[in-house]
């Protein structure tokens with residue numbers, strides 16, 4: 001992966017996070033300075049350290065919803 005790919009991935013992540021922060025469900029998630037999926041330290045304002053953690057977290061949430069673990 002070169003620096004341009006990295007920049008594009010970061011841009012996609014920020015856009016995705018911005019969209020999710022505007023959705024009423026996910027806006028309840030606190031920004032705690034650590035990734036919600038793997039607990040790694042993240043920059044201020046971030047909920048996930050990278051796109052992989054975001055998508056994995058989304059898959060986990062979707063799986064939980066399907067299993068009826070979340071109201």
Ligand SMILES: [Zn+2]
Pocket residue numbers: 035036037038039040048049050053
């Ligand atoms: Zn993470």
